[in-house]
Amino acid sequence: MNDVLDYLKTNQPRFVEELCELLRFPSISAQPQHKKDLRACAAWLVQHCRRIGLNAELCPTPGHPIVLARTPRRAGVRPHYLVYGHYDVQPPEPFDLWNSPPFEPTIRGRQLFARGAADNKGQFFAHLKAVEAYLKTSTSLPCDLTFVLEGEEETGSASLTPFLRAHRRELRCDGVVISDTGIPKKNLPALTYALRGIAALEVTLRGPSRDLHSGLFGGSVENPAMALSQLLAKLRDAKGRVTIPGFYEDVVALTPLERKQLRRLPGTEKSYRRFLGVPQLYGEKGFASTERTTARPTFEINGLTSGYQGEGGKTIVPAWARAKITMRLVANQQPEKIMKATVAWLRQLCPPTVHIEISAGHGAPPYLIEPTGAQVQAALRALRTAFRYEPVLIREGGSIPIVSDFKRILGVDTLLLGLALPNDNIHSPNEKFDLDCFTAGQRMSALLWPELAKTE
Ligand code: BES
Ligand code: ZN
Numbered sequence: 001m002n003d004v005l006d007y008l009k010t011n012q013p014r015f016v017e018e019l020c021e022l023l024r025f026p027s028i029s030a031q032p033q034h035k036k037d038l039r040a041c042a043a044w045l046v047q048h049c050r051r052i053g054l055n056a057e058l059c060p061t062p063g064h065p066i067v068l069a070r071t072p073r074r075a076g077v078r079p080h081y082l083v084y085g086h087y088d089v090q091p092p093e094p095f096d097l098w099n100s101p102p103f104e105p106t107i108r109g110r111q112l113f114a115r116g117a118a119d120n121k122g123q124f125f126a127h128l129k130a131v132e133a134y135l136k137t138s139t140s141l142p143c144d145l146t147f148v149l150e151g152e153e154e155t156g157s158a159s160l161t162p163f164l165r166a167h168r169r170e171l172r173c174d175g176v177v178i179s180d181t182g183i184p185k186k187n188l189p190a191l192t193y194a195l196r197g198i199a200a201l202e203v204t205l206r207g208p209s210r211d212l213h214s215g216l217f218g219g220s221v222e223n224p225a226m227a228l229s230q231l232l233a234k235l236r237d238a239k240g241r242v243t244i245p246g247f248y249e250d251v252v253a254l255t256p257l258e259r260k261q262l263r264r265l266p267g268t269e270k271s272y273r274r275f276l277g278v279p280q281l282y283g284e285k286g287f288a289s290t291e292r293t294t295a296r297p298t299f300e301i302n303g304l305t306s307g308y309q310g311e312g313g314k315t316i317v318p319a320w321a322r323a324k325i326t327m328r329l330v331a332n333q334q335p336e337k338i339m340k341a342t343v344a345w346l347r348q349l350c351p352p353t354v355h356i357e358i359s360a361g362h363g364a365p366p367y368l369i370e371p372t373g374a375q376v377q378a379a380l381r382a383l384r385t386a387f388r389y390e391p392v393l394i395r396e397g398g399s400i401p402i403v404s405d406f407k408r409i410l411g412v413d414t415l416l417l418g419l420a421l422p423n424d425n426i427h428s429p430n431e432k433f434d435l436d437c438f439t440a441g442q443r444m445s446a447l448l449w450p451e452l453a454k455t456e
Helices: 002-010 012-023 031-052 118-135 158-166 224-233 256-263 269-276 337-348 373-386 403-410 434-455
Strands: 055-059 068-071 080-086 107-108 111-113 146-150 175-178 188-196 196-207 296-308 320-329 354-364 390-394 414-416 432-434
Touching: 002 012, 002 256, 002 434, 012 031, 012 118, 012 434, 031 068, 031 118, 055 373, 068 224, 080 118, 080 224, 111 118, 111 434, 118 146, 118 224, 118 373, 118 434, 158 269, 158 403, 175 403, 175 434, 188 373, 188 414, 196 224, 224 296, 224 320, 256 390, 320 337, 337 354, 373 414, 403 414, 432 434
Parallel strands: 080 146, 080 175, 175 414, 188 390
Antiparallel strands: 055 068, 068 146, 107 111, 111 432, 196 320, 196 354, 296 320
């Protein structure tokens, strides 16, 4: 093990350079014009995996390719773990808020700035570097590993689910390891035992057959932007609760023990408010922010479009208005059931003065495990040694659509061992990754495999 850790220590500058190479690909899965960049990024990863000694292949899908990379198989029965990551990133817009261009990685102090630095390229790269250390120092790796790196996580992982089904045999494993979540701070490593699910939809209200002069026609027809605003405003009540009938029906409440643990996390409501730049926090009455963002479901408008968006003014009644919406779901809510209830509620609330169109998008169930098993204990030991601090168990509010499929299709739990800090700006301008988290992540990964092997 010392050889492995020494190898990691001496090779940091090269690792950072390689990560920068990976970060230069604008692998934005949501934008069709970047399809080639995703392919190029996946091809780079295949080459890189081969260079560090893995058997790697590029697997085409109807969407973006999946990279599969395995450690050379040895004789004997050994535990097999999947390491999942995603090489696609969120759109970097708005560009003008970036201090350095999103796809020109820039280091300031110990921070590496680039879109995808923390979410998720830097995090899964830490695992690749740990495996490289084993292979290049000829240290025997106590587990077989298969890396599954996909390019559609940020759009709902549509191709990976059928891929898991089709490759069920070769992907049979004892568990999945993912670093694509966060930690409360550098000296507080964490294992995430719950993620929220998600249900996405777009709603469009159509009024007149074209944009109209608002002086000539305003007052005689519905304004779709106004109708949409009023419609959406009805989706939450004065207590900050979502009004969709049955929305909270299946929600599993936090246990008293969980609520107590949450209160032990660092930070105050005031520092949180300052960090976010809001005049006041807002949310469902009766819950703390840490509860609202992890264990309570939400309804969010992600985008709202109507009428003239260019410079200056334009006096029109717009022909249509559209909202992009996602709901975050918690255990035991089901995306399909929530989607159905939402569509019915929107239709019911829609005034007869406009046409309503609703298109359902991706959905993913929430994830919640009992963090008491042997694998969790093994992971906590690796975290403790790598970070040199006592780890905490946390729930997180983000979603990783594929984790519930790992359970459903492969029958295994996922260890969520995140490396991102709260101020890493994932999905925001100036995303970054802390290089101390990068190195700690590599150590954690290196230490994890012997710990997991012990649980057999
Ligand atoms: N890495 C995030 C998820 C995450 C971040 C979980 C921090 C916990 C803590 C992931 O890349 C992500 O952003 N997922 C999307 C999925 C969605 C588009 C289907 C999300 O949560 O919005
Ligand atoms: Zn993300």
